Amino acid sequence: MAMVRIPDENRTLHEAADVAAHLASIGIEYQRWGPARIVGSDAAPEEILAAYSTKIEELKQRGGYVTADVIDVNPQTPNLETMLAKFNREHWHDEDEVRFIISGRGLFHIHPRTGHLTAIEVEGGDLIRVPRGTWHWFDLCGDRRIRAIRLFQDPSGWTPRYTGSEVDRNYQPVCFGASYLPRRSAVTQL
Numbered sequence: 742m743a744m745v746r747i748p749d750e751n752r753t754l755h756e757a758a759d760v761a762a763h764l765a766s767i768g769i770e771y772q773r774w775g776p777a778r779i780v781g782s783d784a785a786p787e788e789i790l791a792a793y794s795t796k797i798e799e800l801k802q803r804g805g806y807v808t809a810d811v812i813d814v815n816p817q818t819p820n821l822e823t824m825l826a827k828f829n830r831e832h833w834h835d836e837d838e839v840r841f842i843i844s845g846r847g848l849f850h851i852h853p854r855t856g857h858l859t860a861i862e863v864e865g866g867d868l869i870r871v872p873r874g875t876w877h878w879f880d881l882c883g884d885r886r887i888r889a890i891r892l893f894q895d896p897s898g899w900t901p902r903y904t905g906s907e908v909d910r911n912y913q914p915v916c917f918g919a920s921y922l923p924r925r926s927a928v929t930q931l
């Protein structure tokens with residue numbers, strides 16, 4: 742279950758209904774998914790996609806997504822710092838950012854045009870859809886580990902476009918459950 746924090750109000754939401762309601766109010770779709778059949782979080786990508794195929798197809802139909810894949814990020818991922826540095830500054834995309842978390846954790850910050858800036862810590866079982874054009878940024882938690890299904894309307898559209906606002910510098914990427922990835926070290930020098 743995702744946890745939500747609204748830093749400017751020093752408020753944290755833990756209850757499922759509160760989380761869903763707040764995220765909906767800032768345009769973020771959030772669901773909890775379970776697999777159609779039991780599948781290990783370390784199963785092969787094709788097994789993962791098969792286990793969630795019904796949910797994936799529903800989402801494809803609804804959102805016009807044409808492809809789905811499984812991304813694995815861990816401390817052994819080549820060029821991890823370079824990759825993280827692309828996404829931990831405020832940006833938007835020309836298509837939706839849709840992630841279903843299989844295992845690991847991550848921290849989205851959403852900066853709505855109206856409403857309060859919101860941090861969302863996602864974990865296994867969480868589906869999040871960040872609509873195209875939404876200002877946001879993303880960090881891993883301290884263990885630097887996440888496995889997720891990604892859905893794309895057009896993979897070529899999923900490149901970050903930076904706002905350059907530097908508002909992200911005002912918010913520490915603190916994960917709630919564990920240590921967090923130290924910010925503004927080598928990552929931001931890239």
Ligand SMILES: [Fe+2]
Pocket residue numbers: 828832833834838877878879901
């Ligand atoms: Fe993004």
